[in-house]
Amino acid sequence: MDRTEPTTLTNMCMLTNDNRILTIDRIDPGWPGITFPGGHVETHESFHDAMVREFKEETGLTLENPKLVGIKQFYDDDDHRYLVLFYRASKFHGQLNSSEEGELKWLTKDQLLNSKLAYNFNHDLPVFFNEEITEHFFYQTDNELF
Template structure:
């Protein structure tokens, strides 16, 4: 009988929208630098919903309301363990944008975002945020597919 459980890392990322602008994070991380959306890890015993609200508050100073799950990305990390990223969109928020040690925050249009240096492979995640017919990205060895 095959094993039905495995180690997994759970994370989230949220596109925050205000009219035609999107809040983007220019990451300081030398491992994954460039523009992306804020987010982070799901902590033990924390719901996915609560984790994205907490991470956005920590990284941006904003308190988001009603984040909508729009998709997921999965791949295997350098330890060959599954890594999941839950993609959210939030259009309701309060507070003032306050940068964190994660990097600089900027409001941009989608067009402006696409003209900047994005974090590695982030361009392949973006269609899930903008195309309601897509909800999953799978990276597995040579496979990189959107569904």
Template sequence: MDRSEKAVLTNMCMVCDDKGNVLVLDKTDPAYHGITFPGGHVEKEESFTDAVIREIFEETGLTVRRPQLCGIKQWQQEETGARYIVLLYKTTQFSGTLCASEEGRVFWTPLNKLHSLHLAEDMADMLHVFTDDNISEFYYLPQSSFEYVLK
């Protein structure tokens, strides 16, 4: 019995400084816009860690080090049947000069003020996975793009 399935692999990273701030991206993509953490797709034959380091650099100009996997967001895409997986990372180690990209404007904001910004869809719920060590998964229930569980 074949247990393989088609999957889309992506990542997102919460970069934190030593002052209680997080790095955010104000995405301009019409399909997914608003304030989110930077990240993107894992390329074929690329390691997950290399992918998140590359994506953060491309979108922010910063080079992150030692990103730690803190959770997963996943759902089945209705159009393709593929499982869409977002590997969630966080780090406090980075260097470089912050700069915007074609993805949108990037800036630092206090983590405790993040909820007052115009967040991207389900970003407020995803924050629980990034900040609560007892939650490691954000999963949309099959057959429903509106119901999800945090595990």
């Protein structure tokens, strides 16, 4: 029995500052809308280093001590596993700068919840906000999302 499968590794981080949360309004036609900054893990790169690198590329900010808080997994259109590692952080330094990925916005939790979120991102948010939830396994059957 083969115990390996093609997998894409990605990450995203919810950065908080007082009562605000840093968001990105993605312009990617494949996944537009409000979400958290992040991206892909490169070959031979640790998950932590990938998170810090991707966050800096998208925001100009360097995360300090991001904490892994959960995971999302689903199967893509090619039936390959797709993993998203979820991080939270509250310490950072640097100058905030939007990138070609999209516009950065500091939002309150209420503003975030009432924004035009990226597809299915509303199902990810409980992992970030509720310490009792650490995984979102996303699948779709008969037009129902789980």
